[in-house]
Amino acid sequence: MSLERIILITFLLELIELFFQYAPTFKDSIAKLYAYYKKSPLLFFLVHPSYIWILFLSLGFSNLSFPIIIAIALKIFDIVTKLEIFKKIDTNGLNEETVALLDMKTPIWAYFIGLFTYPYLVYLAFL
Secondary structure, three states: OOHHHHHHHHHHHHHHHHHHHOOOEHHHHHHHHHHHHHHOHHHHHHOOHHHHHHHHHHHHOOOOOHHHHHHHHHHHHHHHHHHHHHHHHHOOOOOHHHHHHHHOEOOHHHHOHHHHHHHHHHHHHOO
16 A cells, blocks of 8 residues: 555545544534433444554554654544533533533634644654
């Protein structure tokens, strides 16, 4: 598989992930992801297709370069943070500051960070 195809697939999977997670506020985004999680934790992981893809790239091509490890670590941090928020939602452990933070409008560019970060990290990993 050529490097261009790998990067294109990574970009498209990030675009799909953006579609699943986009909402005007972080609270709405968390609510969408929480609904997937409540249906099935597996479904929650399936709405993170670029994480699965990057793991495949790492294991399938035996690539444990620094950029791919950074990409995996960022994805894991993202998923674990969301799972921790879900755990706090389940136990009613959200404090006032967290609720206020979740109600803030999320700028559109914040959703596009991953769209450009992960394909670039994959590019660096396969140079």
